[in-house]
Amino acid sequence: MLEASAQTPLDRMLAARDWILADGATGTTLFNMGLQSGDAPELWNVEHPDRIAALYRGAVEAGSDLFLTNSFGGNASRLKLHDAQGRVDELNRAAAEIGREVADGAGRPVVVAGSVGPTGDIMAPMGTLTHEAAVEMFHEQAEALKAGGVDVLWLETISAPEEFRAAAEAFALADMPWCGTMSFDTAGRTMMGMTSSAMVRMVGKLPNPPRAFGANCGTGSSDLLRTVLGFAAAGPELPVIAKGNAGIPKYHDGHIHYDGTPELMADYAVMARNAGARIIGGCCGTTPDHLRAMRAALETRAPGPAPTLEEIAGSLGAFSSADDGTGDTSGAPARERRGRRRV
Amino acid sequence: MSDQDDDIILSELSDDDLVAQMFDDLYDGLREEIEEGVNILLERGWQPYDILTKALVGGMTIVGNDFRDGILFVPEVLLAANAMKGGMAILKPLLVETGAPRMGKMVIGTVKGDIHDIGKNLVSMMMEGAGFEVVDLGINNAVDKYLDALEAEQPDILGMSALLTTTMPYMKVVIDTMKEKGIREDYIVLVGGAPLNEEFGRAIGADAYCRDAAVAVETAKAFVARKHNRIAARA
Numbered sequence: 001m002l003e004a005s006a007q008t009p010l011d012r013m014l015a016a017r018d019w020i021l022a023d024g025a026t027g028t029t030l031f032n033m034g035l036q037s038g039d040a041p042e043l044w045n046v047e048h049p050d051r052i053a054a055l056y057r058g059a060v061e062a063g064s065d066l067f068l069t070n071s072f073g074g075n076a077s078r079l080k081l082h083d084a085q086g087r088v089d090e091l092n093r094a095a096a097e098i099g100r101e102v103a104d105g106a107g108r109p110v111v112v113a114g115s116v117g118p119t120g121d122i123m124a125p126m127g128t129l130t131h132e133a134a135v136e137m138f139h140e141q142a143e144a145l146k147a148g149g150v151d152v153l154w155l156e157t158i159s160a161p162e163e164f165r166a167a168a169e170a171f172a173l174a175d176m177p178w179c180g181t182m183s184f185d186t187a188g189r190t191m192m193g194m195t196s197s198a199m200v201r202m203v204g205k206l207p208n209p210p211r212a213f214g215a216n217c218g219t220g221s222s223d224l225l226r227t228v229l230g231f232a233a234a235g236p237e238l239p240v241i242a243k244g245n246a247g248i249p250k251y252h253d254g255h256i257h258y259d260g261t262p263e264l265m266a267d268y269a270v271m272a273r274n275a276g277a278r279i280i281g282g283c284c285g286t287t288p289d290h291l292r293a294m295r296a297a298l299e300t301r302a303p304g305p306a307p308t309l310e311e312i313a314g315s316l317g318a319f320s321s322a323d324d325g326t327g328d329t330s331g332a333p334a335r336e337r338r339g340r341r342r343v
Numbered sequence: 344m345s346d347q348d349d350d351i352i353l354s355e356l357s358d359d360d361l362v363a364q365m366f367d368d369l370y371d372g373l374r375e376e377i378e379e380g381v382n383i384l385l386e387r388g389w390q391p392y393d394i395l396t397k398a399l400v401g402g403m404t405i406v407g408n409d410f411r412d413g414i415l416f417v418p419e420v421l422l423a424a425n426a427m428k429g430g431m432a433i434l435k436p437l438l439v440e441t442g443a444p445r446m447g448k449m450v451i452g453t454v455k456g457d458i459h460d461i462g463k464n465l466v467s468m469m470m471e472g473a474g475f476e477v478v479d480l481g482i483n484n485a486v487d488k489y490l491d492a493l494e495a496e497q498p499d500i501l502g503m504s505a506l507l508t509t510t511m512p513y514m515k516v517v518i519d520t521m522k523e524k525g526i527r528e529d530y531i532v533l534v535g536g537a538p539l540n541e542e543f544g545r546a547i548g549a550d551a552y553c554r555d556a557a558v559a560v561e562t563a564k565a566f567v568a569r570k571h572n573r574i575a576a577r578a
Contacts, residue, residue: 027507027508027509028508030509031509031512035509037455037456037509037510037511037512037513037516038454038455038456038457038485038509038510038513039456039509040456041509077458078458080458081456081457081458081482081483082456118459120458120459120460120506122421122461126418126421126422127421159417183537185537186413186416186417187412187413188413189413189416191416191417191461191537192416192417192418193416193417193418193419219537248540249508249511249538249539249540249543250542250543250546251512251515251542251543251546251547252546255512256508256511256512284508284538321413325413
């Protein structure tokens with residue numbers, strides 16, 4: 001049985017390799033297999049296990065060293081939508097078991113990472129979700145993924161630092177190693193206002209730090225690399241993860257299609273490594289074709305200096321905002337305040 | 344910037360200073376102070392509609408602009424909206440009583456399969472903050488739920504929100520159904536959510552994509568004004 005403190009497959013891979021290729025999109029890939037808009041992808045873990053195995057194999061055969069399970073929305077709060085809140089154990093365990101089988105049959109070391117997405121609720125006091133309830137929900141999902149045989153838990157697309165910390169606490173209860181990424185989609189910060197440098201400080205202070213941390217999804221690969229540069233500038237001790245979208249979503253004939261080409265994602269992967277990321281993958285829109293191009297680029301192109309913001313924008317497209325909130329002048333409200341009352 | 348510790352007594356401020364102070368209190372999300380300010384202005388004989396537009400909407404406009412410009416983020420906006428709600432709870436019955444003019448009405452909800460209602464809630468609050476009447480359908484709405492609400496509420500605007508790439512295509516299902524039933528042109532359809540963009544909004548046949556809650560309010564105002572002009576021109 002895996003334990004958080006032991007040498008895990010991911011630890012061994014990080015020790016032996018300069019970079020690790022993670023996987024690409026889950027949602028967009030399942031759509032192409034016939035998932036209907038609005039349906040829960042997690043139900044397919046038991047209804048169409050063959051398709052989920054095909055999803056995982058697509059990444060592994062394209063060269064991914066690590067892939068995420070189809071359990072992003074597998075917490076009780078998210079499954080409640082589909083009246084499946086009582087099936088957390090069943091659906092997550094199935095997601096993990098299919099992943100275990102695919103990884104063990106790969107013929108080379110492949111890490112199975114148990115995806116854990118946000119609850120979708122706002123945490124108290126602003127919202128309704130208490131810290132205790134969040135920990136309980138994440139813990140339930142973590143135990144199921146552990147029982148299904150994942151190598152590591154993988155928290156992703158988080159916006160609120162409080163939710164990130166609640167998940168960390170839950171993973172300690174499950175005694176599992178973990179990684180965690182946040183989504184920086186609002187003027188270079190997370191929706192809840194966290195900057196890349198603030199995330200470095202946060203993960204450094206956790207009692208059970210992740211094996212690696214970083215950014216996923218958000219708004220295009222340019223912004224994501226700016227975030228990675230922000231991590232690097234804050235001097236993180238832990239390995240950095242970069243999982244950016246393959247461009248931006250476009251709509252064609254009832255399909256969502258991301259406009260980033262495999263060539264562009266290959267450039268992104270090399271720049272992510274040069275910016276300091278150790279675990280590099282894609283997110284929405286990233287297909288096996290993209291992953292193959294990324295793997296080839298990482299294997300054949302020599303490491304270089306970190307890209308400048310100009311080089312990133314020149315190769316991958318413009319940023320969505322002028323800065324990312326980490327500079328000296330940003331963050332302070334520009335508004336003149338009147339006297340504040342104590343009352 | 345001042346951090347002086349002098350207490351300000353709201354009831355001792357002139358009308359102008361009180362309204363300016365309420366802008367600050369909204370910005371800081373101080374609900375009790377906003378409720379107090381609203382009550383003081385009512386006691387001074389202000390019309391409920393003037394309190395709404397000059398004090399509350401004025402203050403929320405500043406919050407909205409700073410949110411749009413990346414100076415404020417969701418937690419601060421939620422606090423401000425909560426303070427605004429405190430003031431609105433006092434004003435709402437009075438606005439109905441006095442027959443105050445309405446900005447417009449919106450039906451809003453996240454689409455089928457999507458539980459993420461943070462963005463939708465922000466839009467609701469900012470729209471209410473701008474004086475709109477908002478009917479919130481909550482999360483996970485199938486097409487019938489939207490259509491029933493349009494029928495029952497007769498709003499000016501339909502707002503749809505999605506945070507996931509797996510749920511955003513459902514917006515097109517709703518719009519296509521509205522077209523089939525011949526009611527698409529009766530409503531302004533606004534869409535929003537993190538993975539969307541302008542091109543997507545156009546491709547599915549929405550009137551506009553709104554990048555954030557502040558943009559949603561500006562867009563709603565512009566479209567409602569245009570709609571009223573059209574009706575006036577026809578009359």
